[in-house]
Amino acid sequence: MSHIMLVSSQKSEVGKTVIALKAGIEFSKxxxxxxxxxxxxxxxxxxxxxxxNEDIIYDVKDVLDDTCSINQGLLNINxxxxxxxxxxxxxxxxxxxxxxxxxxxxxxxxxxDIIILDLNFENYFTCLDQINSIVIVNNNDFSxxxxxxxxxxxxxxxxxxxxxxxxxxxxxxxxxxGNMITQNNIKKLIECDIEGVIEIDPDYENFNYxxxxxxxxxxxxxxxxNIMNKLSTVANF
Numbered sequence: 001m002s003h004i005m006l007v008s009s010q011k012s013e014v015g016k017t018v019i020a021l022k023a024g025i026e027f028s029k030x031x032x033x034x035x036x037x038x039x040x041x042x043x044x045x046x047x048x049x050x051x052x053n054e055d056i057i058y059d060v061k062d063v064l065d066d067t068c069s070i071n072q073g074l075l076n077i078n079x080x081x082x083x084x085x086x087x088x089x090x091x092x093x094x095x096x097x098x099x100x101x102x103x104x105x106x107x108x109x110x111x112x113d114i115i116i117l118d119l120n121f122e123n124y125f126t127c128l129d130q131i132n133s134i135v136i137v138n139n140n141d142f143s144x145x146x147x148x149x150x151x152x153x154x155x156x157x158x159x160x161x162x163x164x165x166x167x168x169x170x171x172x173x174x175x176x177x178g179n180m181i182t183q184n185n186i187k188k189l190i191e192c193d194i195e196g197v198i199e200i201d202p203d204y205e206n207f208n209y210x211x212x213x214x215x216x217x218x219x220x221x222x223x224x225x226n227i228m229n230k231l232s233t234v235a236n237f
Contacts, residue, residue, distance in 0.1 A: 002109040003235040006128075007135045010121045010147040015168040015198070016137040017042050018207055020118040021049055022224045023135075025213060028080035030228075032113040032237060035074075037104075038086040039096065040118040047085040050077055051209055060084040061093050064100040070107050082112075098126045105130055113237065121151075128154070133162035133231060136192075139169045140180045145189045152191050162234055164195040164227050171200055195230075196223030 007020035017040055028034045037060060038046040047053040052075050063073040063084060075083045084104075087093055105127065108115050117127065136151045138144040148165055155163050167183060174180040187194050198219045215221065231237070 002112050002115060003132045003231070003237075004105060004109075004115045004117065004127075004130055005133045005135065005231070006117045006119055006131045007137065008117075008119050008121060008151070009137045010150060011138065011143070012042060014137050014139050016040065016135075017044065017046060017118050018049065018212065019135060019137055019166060019168065019224065020116050021046055021212060022220070023228065024081055024114075024116050026224060026228055027114050027116075027237075028078060030232070030237060032080065033111060034081050035108050035112040035115045036081070036083045037108075037115065037117045037119075038084065039093070039120070039123065040086065041090070041093075041120055042118075045086045046083055046118065047075065049207075049209060049212060050075075050083065052077065052083070052085070053088070056085050056088055059087040059092075060104075061087045063104055064097070070104065096123045096126045101126045102130065114235070128158040128160070131155075131158065131160050132235070133164070134160050135164045135166060135195075135227065137166050137168050140167055140171060140175055140183070140186060142181055144181060145186055148186075148190045148192070162231065163192050164230070165190065165192050166195055166223055166227075167197045169200050170197045196226055198223050 007016050009016045024034045024036045036046055055075055058068040058073040062068045063070050073084050077083055134155050136148055138148050171180050175182045183197055
């Protein structure tokens with residue numbers, strides 16, 4: 001039985017796309033068939049991070065509209081990792097319809113062990129009844145607590161038991177100054193454990209493909225490893 005993981009946030013530019021990408025790459029290294037579905041309106045798309053933007057012929061919108069089959073829309077990154085890319089024309093995706101996305105996910109379940117959705121908050125309700133786990137990504141500005149709790153409450157409404165909160169681009173210096181909220185204070189105010197904290201560093205801010213596939217010992221790789229280990233147990237990977 002395939003596992004569907006949603007990576008999302010209520011705000012933009014907090015790094016959910018790179019977290020979804022890293023999870024997909026690492027799961028594929030475990031000999032699992034992985035599908036990345038890019039439905040995010042962020043500035044930089046999965047296809048750009050993976051250096052396959054120029055290879056796009058069909059995209060996820062074409063699959064949703066039955067313009068092409070799911071196999072025709074795929075970009076094969078390696079033997080175990082595939083991508084349904086976001087359209088190169090930004091306005092092409094439009095409003096997601098539940099029926100279309102449900103059909104796509106049902107087809108994907110036949111082939112893939114894990115399906116990872118990078119999805120904006122406004123489109124959550126098109127698929128939440130099919131989600132097995134959710135990774136909630138936020139930073140540590142003062143809106144983060146409310147944003148995180150909103151997503152936790154929504155996940156609870158749909159009985160999504162596997163919830164992982166990641167504080168990304170965590171600014172430790174500004175938290176100490178009182179300009180941003182500390183990890184400990186966030187932990188006291190949200191209704192879920194914090195899975196991990198990824199601190200701001202120059203490498204992470206200048207994110208590229210080499211950093212994405214690296215095995216170096218840093219908070220980015222450590223947090224993703226923790227999530228993957230827990231999911232592997234839950235989903236029997």
